[in-house]
């Protein structure tokens with residue numbers, strides 16, 4: 105059994121064929137998926153997805169790409185959306201992204217910190233998106249030492265990975281780990297303690313190398329990520345599934361498998 109801890113089933117390419125996508129995931133042994141909502145207009149669609157599919161759980165947040173568009177009262181909307189389904193297991197994805205043209209860093213930081221406060225208030229784990237902003241994100245998270253959180257789609261250096269592990273982070277690996285140009289990500293994967301490693305697809309993005317020509321990526325392809333993690337760790341595919349699924353349940357709660 106595998107758990108895809110991060111996918112976007114409401115995004116273009118997947119939403120139109122959602123039932124088929126979930127069915128193919130189940131056939132591939134991906135028995136649970138966590139569908140991530142990234143902006144206010146996306147949240148109701150994620151909530152609908154959770155009602156439609158027993159295997160799909162959710163997380164809701166404001167992605168740093170949308171931080172500049174967050175309304176003054178975004179936190180109220182977010183709290184309300186999270187409270188409207190007990191299948192929402194986490195806050196996020198949220199964080200900092202200094203790559204490309206997202207909102208200015210101070211705006212991103214404010215929107216990020218308000219979501220950390222919501223996670224603390226609701227005693228929920230947090231899903232972090234961090235790209236080219238590890239130092240600033242680490243500085244913020246150091247002020248919240250009791251948070252349970254995952255650094256999703258890890259693409260930093262082994263050194264940055266070590267800093268996150270010191271804060272108790274879980275580390276999520278996607279299809280990036282299968283790409284030729286990602287030796288740092290494979291090196292980071294070898295560093296992560298067995299009880300902190302998660303598998304994810306980030307579908308519809310980041311199709312694993314072996315099926316790279318197939319677009320969009322989908323949760324069924326989590327097996328290719330697991331295969332690569334297994335190779336890096338010297339685990340069997342079965343062990344990889346058991347270990348990473350147990351980790352997902354520890355982070356997101358037993359509701360995920362009950």
Ligand SMILES: [Zn+2]
Pocket residue numbers: 110112140197306
């Ligand atoms: Zn994502």
